[in-house]
Amino acid sequence: MSMFGGGFGGPGGGPGSGPVGGLSGTGAGGRDRRQGGPGAFAGIPPELAAGVAALEAREPVHPAPDEPFTQAPDGGRLSLWSLLSGRPALLVAAAVAVLVEALLLQSGPYLVQVGIDHGIMARDVTVLIVAAAAFLASVGLTALASAIRIRQSGRLAAYATRDLRVRVFAQLQRLSLDHYTSEKAGVTLTRMTSDVEALQHLLSEGFAQFLIHGLTMVVVTTILVHYDATLALITLALVVPPLLLLTLWFRGAADIGYRRQRDTIAALFTHLSESLYGVRVITAHNQQDRSVTGHREVVGDYRDANDHTGRISALYGPGTSVIGLLGLAALLLIGGHMVLDGTLTIGELTAFVLYLNAFFQPVQQLVQLYTNYQQARAALGKLRGLLGTVPAVREAPGAIPLPPADGAIELRGVTFGYDPDRPVLRDVSLLIAPGETIACVGPTGAGKSTLAKLVARLYDPDAGSVLIDGHDLRDVTLGSLHRQVGVVPQEPFLFAGTLRDNIAFARPSVPDEVVWAAVDAVGLRDLVDRSPGGLHTVLHERGQSVSSGERQLIALARVFVAEPRVVVLDEATSSLDLRSELRVEAAIQRLLDGRTAILVAHRLSTARRADRVIVVDDGGIVESGTHDDLLTAGGHYAAMYSTWESHTISGTDVAVPDRSRPRPAAHPRSPAH
Numbered sequence: 018m019s020m021f022g023g024g025f026g027g028p029g030g031g032p033g034s035g036p037v038g039g040l041s042g043t044g045a046g047g048r049d050r051r052q053g054g055p056g057a058f059a060g061i062p063p064e065l066a067a068g069v070a071a072l073e074a075r076e077p078v079h080p081a082p083d084e085p086f087t088q089a090p091d092g093g094r095l096s097l098w099s100l101l102s103g104r105p106a107l108l109v110a111a112a113v114a115v116l117v118e119a120l121l122l123q124s125g126p127y128l129v130q131v132g133i134d135h136g137i138m139a140r141d142v143t144v145l146i147v148a149a150a151a152f153l154a155s156v157g158l159t160a161l162a163s164a165i166r167i168r169q170s171g172r173l174a175a176y177a178t179r180d181l182r183v184r185v186f187a188q189l190q191r192l193s194l195d196h197y198t199s200e201k202a203g204v205t206l207t208r209m210t211s212d213v214e215a216l217q218h219l220l221s222e223g224f225a226q227f228l229i230h231g232l233t234m235v236v237v238t239t240i241l242v243h244y245d246a247t248l249a250l251i252t253l254a255l256v257v258p259p260l261l262l263l264t265l266w267f268r269g270a271a272d273i274g275y276r277r278q279r280d281t282i283a284a285l286f287t288h289l290s291e292s293l294y295g296v297r298v299i300t301a302h303n304q305q306d307r308s309v310t311g312h313r314e315v316v317g318d319y320r321d322a323n324d325h326t327g328r329i330s331a332l333y334g335p336g337t338s339v340i341g342l343l344g345l346a347a348l349l350l351i352g353g354h355m356v357l358d359g360t361l362t363i364g365e366l367t368a369f370v371l372y373l374n375a376f377f378q379p380v381q382q383l384v385q386l387y388t389n390y391q392q393a394r395a396a397l398g399k400l401r402g403l404l405g406t407v408p409a410v411r412e413a414p415g416a417i418p419l420p421p422a423d424g425a426i427e428l429r430g431v432t433f434g435y436d437p438d439r440p441v442l443r444d445v446s447l448l449i450a451p452g453e454t455i456a457c458v459g460p461t462g463a464g465k466s467t468l469a470k471l472v473a474r475l476y477d478p479d480a481g482s483v484l485i486d487g488h489d490l491r492d493v494t495l496g497s498l499h500r501q502v503g504v505v506p507q508e509p510f511l512f513a514g515t516l517r518d519n520i521a522f523a524r525p526s527v528p529d530e531v532v533w534a535a536v537d538a539v540g541l542r543d544l545v546d547r548s549p550g551g552l553h554t555v556l557h558e559r560g561q562s563v564s565s566g567e568r569q570l571i572a573l574a575r576v577f578v579a580e581p582r583v584v585v586l587d588e589a590t591s592s593l594d595l596r597s598e599l600r601v602e603a604a605i606q607r608l609l610d611g612r613t614a615i616l617v618a619h620r621l622s623t624a625r626r627a628d629r630v631i632v633v634d635d636g637g638i639v640e641s642g643t644h645d646d647l648l649t650a651g652g653h654y655a656a657m658y659s660t661w662e663s664h665t666i667s668g669t670d671v672a673v674p675d676r677s678r679p680r681p682a683a684h685p686r687s688p689a690h
């Protein structure tokens with residue numbers, strides 16, 4: 018099992034230098050995109066460099082957020098109102114524009130009525146011209162109010178969702194590893210994409226439209242009653258009940274439909290992200306066909322969900338139109354009689370028809386908006402859940418910074434299981450002296466990486482405690498701990514960015530000399546000299562443009578720059594050629610020099626060089642001693658070593674044997690220290 022799989026490795030960072038989502042963007046750490054300097058041009062032909070520089074100079078700079086990243090849980094509220102009220106000036110401007118737009122929209126039918134009754138029927142050209150001019154002016158003013166409303170509500174939504182995205186991203190940085198093993202990446206992506214977009218849609222358009230249409234219905238009803246109460250009541254009585262029934266049906270059906278859409282899009286994202294991440298394995302095992310079939314299935318489910326909402330919308334939209342048209346027919350019949358009776362003017366009937374039309378459009382729109390509101394509300398609930406998730410590993414309220422550590426590590430009666438009912442480690446105690454290198458060996462799945470993870474405080478023990486220099490890790494701030502405990506994961510993760518960015522990840526502002534010293538210490542100078550942009554050569558995403566051995570060396574160089582007191586290193590299991598292997602081993606030796614280290618050793622050649630070896634098995638430390646002592650003792654380690662040696666001599670260097678191999682008779686649990 019990979020110790021710190023994915024992007025959670027690296028030596029960690031102090032406050033403000035928390036891992037960012039990538040090195041090429043501005044990220045939560047508030048990096049300035051222009052910091053890239055000449056590195057940004059690596060690989061770009063010189064004749065294009067000037068153009069790129071000009072483009073970069075025009076790029077907007079996004080400064081660090083007002084509130085820097087902290088480990089403190091997100092205590093802020095999240096509601097539609099909290100999102101809207103963040104920018105009161107924009108809110109007021111949008112609200113005024115909505116009001117003006119809604120009122121102006123209703124002036125049209127009235128002006129038509131005036132034009133017909135007092136202009137055309139009375140043969141008064143002046144009134145006709147004034148009515149037409151007023152109509153034109155109202156159209157212009159409505160367009161202006163609408164433009165202001167769209168602009169202001171759009172800005173309001175953009176700011177609110179920008180703040181929300183940063184807030185959610187900061188929370189994702191805060192959550193501990195258990196969250197990422199239990200929650201699928203696709204689901205987390207959905208939070209940041211369709212959920213935030215549903216909110217953005219509601220804030221930018223939904224609320225304004227809701228107000229406009231709501232106001233329109235109130236104003237139109239009032240006007241209709243004012244024109245002729247009997248006619249208004251008869252028409253509305255004919256139209257409103259069927260409309261209400263149809264609307265209630267649609268609301269129920271749409272709720273189900275949109276829920277299906279949300280679930281299927283999350284499944285789609287999950288499949289997509291996993292397939293992209295595992296594309297090499299899929300290709301290597303010739304499973305593209307299966308992968309495409311799998312994707313066709315999730316896309317098919319999404320299509321079915323869309324189809325469902327499309328079908329109900331196709332019934333609802335025309336259904337309301339038919340009801341509206343029947344209402345108009347009734348109005349023409351009754352209103353026509355009234356015109357013939359002389360109780361209603363022709364202009365009033367026309368205005369009535371136009372107002373009734375204006376009454377219908379909002380109903381349809383309001384139902385669509387209602388579904389948008391439902392989606393946004395559901396999104397809000399999910400985002401609230403995410404923001405409210407308390408990280409399993411969190412900073413205690415009174416946590417103190419870990420003083421510069423000597424590096425004495427102690428595990429005191431530690432019990433831990435990913436599932437507390439199935440402990441991986443049981444009552445483990447271990448003392449590691451400052452500067453000592455401990456190699457952790459044992460069968461696959463024994464709990465070696467788990468033990469190392471506990472020392473790096475990626476998880477907290479269920480019972481017992483882990484201490485550095487006598488400080489319980491739970492009592493010190495996470496930033497100060499991660500600054501002093503460097504982690505090299507089994508599969509090093511490199512970000513899209515320059516070599517320098519990756520090496521100086523934990524301390525981006527160190528001078529180049531420090532980076533060069535790290536490069537030399539791990540023997541990477543060859544690679545840097547060969548690369549077109551030197552230290553500023555841009556690496557592909559996840560370091561795909563460098564070899565596996567080089568990735569390991571870069572990860573080691575990263576820890577050199579971080580200068581931790583304690584190093585937790587999960588040796589890579591992937592085989593390297595002998596030369597690369599020797600380079601990595603030499604780099605590890607240099608890195609561990611003078612530091613306390615816990616080494617999850619998959620090769621016994623590494624274990625051999627450690628000050629002490631511990632054998633982890635059956636949930637505990639079953640042997641502990643120097644390489645020579647353990648060989649002499651003739652227990653587990655001696656058996657493993659002889660198997661390893663015979664394979665090495667026969668030419669196949671193997672990692673530690675797994676549980677399926679015969680093991681020596683049970684060895685009494687030796688005291689771990």
Ligand SMILES: Nc1ncnc2c1ncn2[C@@H]1O[C@H](COP(=O)(O)OP(=O)(O)OP(=O)(O)O)[C@@H](O)[C@H]1O
Pocket residue numbers: 018019020198435436441459460461462463464465466467468617
């Ligand atoms: N995130 C996790 N969630 C649930 N179980 C886990 C998780 N990580 C590891 N385990 C389980 O815990 C046990 C110990 O895993 P661990 O990674 O510590 O083993 P290991 O000794 O380092 O193995 P290897 O040599 O293969 O890396 C294994 O049974 C493993 O399946």
